[in-house]
Amino acid sequence: xxxxxxxxxxxxxxxxxxxxxxxxxxxxxxxxxxxxxxxxxxxxxxxxxxxxxxxxxxxxxxxxxxxxxxxxxxxxxxxxxxxxxxxxxxxxxxxxxxxxxxxxxxxxxxxxxxxxxxxxxxxxxxxxxxxxxxxxxxxxxxxxxxxxxxxxxxxxxxxxxxxxxxxxxxxxxxxxxxxxxxxxxxxxxxxxxxxxxxxxxxxxxxxxxxxxxxxxxxxxxxxxxxxxxxxxxxxxxxxxxxxxxxxxxxxxxx
Numbered sequence: 001x002x003x004x005x006x007x008x009x010x011x012x013x014x015x016x017x018x019x020x021x022x023x024x025x026x027x028x029x030x031x032x033x034x035x036x037x038x039x040x041x042x043x044x045x046x047x048x049x050x051x052x053x054x055x056x057x058x059x060x061x062x063x064x065x066x067x068x069x070x071x072x073x074x075x076x077x078x079x080x081x082x083x084x085x086x087x088x089x090x091x092x093x094x095x096x097x098x099x100x101x102x103x104x105x106x107x108x109x110x111x112x113x114x115x116x117x118x119x120x121x122x123x124x125x126x127x128x129x130x131x132x133x134x135x136x137x138x139x140x141x142x143x144x145x146x147x148x149x150x151x152x153x154x155x156x157x158x159x160x161x162x163x164x165x166x167x168x169x170x171x172x173x174x175x176x177x178x179x180x181x182x183x184x185x186x187x188x189x190x191x192x193x194x195x196x197x198x199x200x201x202x203x204x205x206x207x208x209x210x211x212x213x214x215x216x217x218x219x220x221x222x223x224x225x226x227x228x229x230x231x232x233x234x235x236x237x238x239x240x241x242x243x244x245x246x247x248x249x250x251x252x253x254x
Contacts, residue, residue: 035187037161038207044196046130046165046203050245053163053205057249064099066152069250074100074151077245078111078134087113090139101151101159101251108139116242119225122234128199130165130244137225137242144218144243148251157251158182158214163205165244166192166220170232174222174239177204180215182254187213192241201244211252218243 042049057073092109117124138144148157169175178189192202221241230236
């Protein structure tokens with residue numbers, strides 16, 4: 001299941017009514033939305049929609065090429081050899097992917113190749129990767145905060161869009177990405193759809209016409225992973241969700 005749309009940020013945009021000596025029978029005028037977004041969501045066999053979002057964000061795939069590139073996109077899939085020494089630990093370096101223009105803030109993080117079974121054995125039956133075999137989660141919270149930098153530098157940057165693969169979204173409205181501009185204003189919150197099959201994969205991606213996104217909050221379900229916390233499909237009361245690939249536009253200094 002997929003959906004591509006031009007989404008108006010009505011939930012977050014201020015609405016101004018123009019009042020004057022006009023005919024009362026006429027409707028008040030509203031200003032156009034500040035920003036428009038193209039949104040792609042999918043659940044189940046999400047590969048075509050992920051490919052569509054990559055194309056939407058733009059070519060080429062810039063990999064770990066240092067410095068600001070004229071066009072293209074970056075991606076993190078957690079599977080690189082350089083990350084392996086930190087796998088299955090709760091101290092994954094928050095700036096490890098600064099080389100591709102992405103840093104994490106505000107929490108401990110875990111890059112996991114065991115499907116998080118080391119935390120709770122029931123998780124081995126919950127989570128499946130999109131690009132095998134490593135998955136990612138914040139520790140002690142279900143919210144991941146990401147910011148952007150010029151690749152390989154400390155320079156704050158903005159991107160034109162961001163998308164994330166979620167695994168095991170069981171409840172509607174629980175998992176989402178929320179994007180923010182350089183002034184801290186929300187550009188919108190976009191929900192990941194509920195999983196539709198046993199693989200449990202969901203995707204949501206958002207693309208703007210310009211590089212205006214400086215920060216993203218990724219909300220994964222409604223609880224943090226923990227030894228005594230089981231997913232709703234394993235007899236628990238919480239929707240536990242982790243992420244795989246994240247895809248975003250070329251980070252550009254602002």
